[in-house]
Amino acid sequence: MPSHARAALIIVGHGSTVNPDSSTPTHQHADTIRQRGVFSEVACCFWKEEPSMREVFESIDSPVIYIVPNFISEGYFCQQVLPRELRLSGPTTLRDGKTIHYCNPVGIHPNMTRLLLQRADEVAPGVPRAETSLIIVGHGTNLNENSTKAIQDQVKLISEGGYGFAEVIDTYMEEAPFVADWHKLTTAPNVVVVPFFIADGLHSFQDIPVLLGMEKETGKALSQMDVFRQNPIEMYGRHLYYSSAIGTERLMAEVILDQVHDFDQKHQVGSGIEDPGSELTQPAALAAWLESGRTVIGQVKITPCGTGYILRHIEDADTDSLTKVSTPEAAREISRVDAAGEFRPIKTAPTLKRGWQLELGSLAELQLALEFFYPAALGMARSQQVGTLKPVPLRELLGRQTGMYRFANGITDEQAGEMIGKCCATATKCLRRIVFPLDATQPLSGPATAKLGNDAGHMEGQTHAIPLLCMEACNHIVSAARKVARANFEEKEVKGSQ
Ligand code: SF4
Incomplete structure (x- = not known):
């Protein structure tokens, strides 16, 4: 896709206050796109995690912003909650000197078909498609008929696309056709089951394995990824292959970019991007704070070192035996759980674990690491300083x-x-x-x-x-x-x- 080198991308995920895996794919797709350098900035925001859909705008310097919902379907969230929280007035919103484009959710893009096929081949390598039934599983509930539609669309595309499967069917956890009836609904000797969810969580780790008959109960602590490593499982005289959620597929990053590309085509977005003007950018604000001696943020101490920076927990200033890490993404892992291994949905909770030393080579890496430790905090502090922060x-x-x-x-x-x-x-x-x-x-x-x-x-x-x-x-x-x-x-x- 053409470069959007002066535009930002925001990927919106659902997130969770209890499941640390919920936001992981969204962050990973953001990492992939960031590394490709297609956009000047790539950020994530969440409905249930930090940064929120209001806060994330404070962390963006670019004058043009593309927003892609990392959601499976259109419907209540994408049509009501997200536009309301993101303060959008249509496909394109002009606000505070920025142009904000709202793209379609990833799950309805036709290229999801490619991902499903790839996932099916990965989970059952070498198994002939002609002897395989492909099952796409959704949640299924009367409250969200759009998610059912997204799955039915994919079933139709794969069935009619000549991809060679013996059969392709949709099933659901909570409505007919039920995934629990997979052995009655399919006829081929091999059955590949792909959950049509954005992230792995209780549904893919526990509920669906129980409904398939792979596990007896949801209560016991499954060692999560082991659920996907047992393939194939012999049941009802068939070989059952079970995949992780489709949203964890690394090619999802491509689908996110496809949605941006499709938005540009549909709305004929040109390249006439204005300069952001003389507003204080985040890197400039961060450099000035460090220069003035503001070298602490939350529980993180920043020590300039040559052209790079060393970060530690503030209570580890004099500790010698620290685990050394050196990528901005390591900050996300460090801040994910506390010392007892409990998920930290509030990143500003005073529970950052100790025992690490993060060595970074540039101001850009430092900015990204701090974004992972304290999402959108630098942007809010900068906006506060220049008088543009709008508290709600x-x-x-x-x-x-x-x-x-x-x-x-x-x-x-x-x-x-x-x-x-x-x-x-x-x-x-x-x-x-x-x-x-x-x-x-x-x-x-x-x-x-x-x-x-x-x-x-x-x-x-x-x-x-x-x-x-x-x-x-x-x-x-x-x-x-x-x-x-x-x-x-x-x-x-x-x-x-x-
Ligand atoms: S201060 Fe912290 S806990 Fe309180 S509302 Fe703000 S983010 Fe939530």
């Missing part, structure tokens, strides 16, 4: 929630202050300083005031660090608000009935 009032955030969270705004002002004081406590929960108000006219009050302010120090006794700012309350606060609002509602109901 808590009431505005809670008021735009839909689905099960639509009642979240039913908390009182007092409850909001207490909830934030408790859920955001610096010592135990989150190092960020809150810069969003309660609403357009009132600041947060009560215990929340301990979290306010954009001063550089976020750890006790720290006064000269690159700030970690919170411009919009995160998912954890929305969930907590929902619980409090629900209790308020139930209390009212009880009183009303007395």
Whole structure:
């Protein structure tokens, strides 16, 4: 595809607050595209992880941005949630001097067919397609008929495309035709099963293996990838080959680029990109902070060394026996789980593990590593410095929630202050300083005031660090608000009935 060397790409994933594997493919596809140098910047953002869809724009310097949803289907998320959270007004949105193009989700691109074929061949190497039934598995639920459609489209494309399979069928976990009936629905001696999901998780690791009959129960701790290493499994007189989720296929990065290419073709996007002007770029801001002695961010200490940088946990400044790593991506692995191996969905939790030393060769590598340690933090600090950061009032955030969270705004002002004081406590929960108000006219009050302010120090006794700012309350606060609002509602109901 032609270069978009002065444009940025944002890949949007769902993410998870409990499953560390959920965001992995999205990050890996971003790594692949970043290494190819097609875009000036490549970033990820998530519905359930950091950075959020509001925060990610702060980390982008480029004047043109392409957004590709790493989702399987069109529908509720891609048509409602994402445009709302990303503040999009159509295929192209002009905002804050930037041109933002919103592409189709990866799962509906015709080239998904190529990935399915490749995955089928990889999982059953040398097995003749003429003696193989290919099953594409989806979740299947009345709530998302688009995901069923995306799978049915692929079944049709492969069946009618002359690819040589004995048969190609769609099955689902929660609606007919059920994947549990695979042995009745297929006739060939070999059966290849490919989950049509963006990431591996409980469905592909546990639920589908149980439905296929490979495992007896979901409760036991499966050693995850082992599920995919048992191929083939002899069942019902057939050879069953089970694949990991299609979204983990490395060629997904190509499909992301295909969606950008298709957007350009369809909307006839030209190359007339304006210069971003004299705005302070993130690399320039980072260099200036380091120059002025701001060499700490969160729990990371940055030490300039020649033309490169050495990063350590702030408590490891004088420790000798550290594990040395040297790629920006290592920062993502380090920050993924805490010292006890627990997933860290909030990257600014004061739980960064110790024992590592990250050696980086350039400012660009440093910027990327810090982006992995603290997503979008540099961008928010830069925007705050130049006066362009637009914090989102808590009431505005809670008021735009839909689905099960639509009642979240039913908390009182007092409850909001207490909830934030408790859920955001610096010592135990989150190092960020809150810069969003309660609403357009009132600041947060009560215990929340301990979290306010954009001063550089976020750890006790720290006064000269690159700030970690919170411009919009995160998912954890929305969930907590929902619980409090629900209790308020139930209390009212009880009183009303007395
Ligand atoms: S809302 Fe609280 S816990 Fe969430 S990111 Fe902001 S400061 Fe941290």
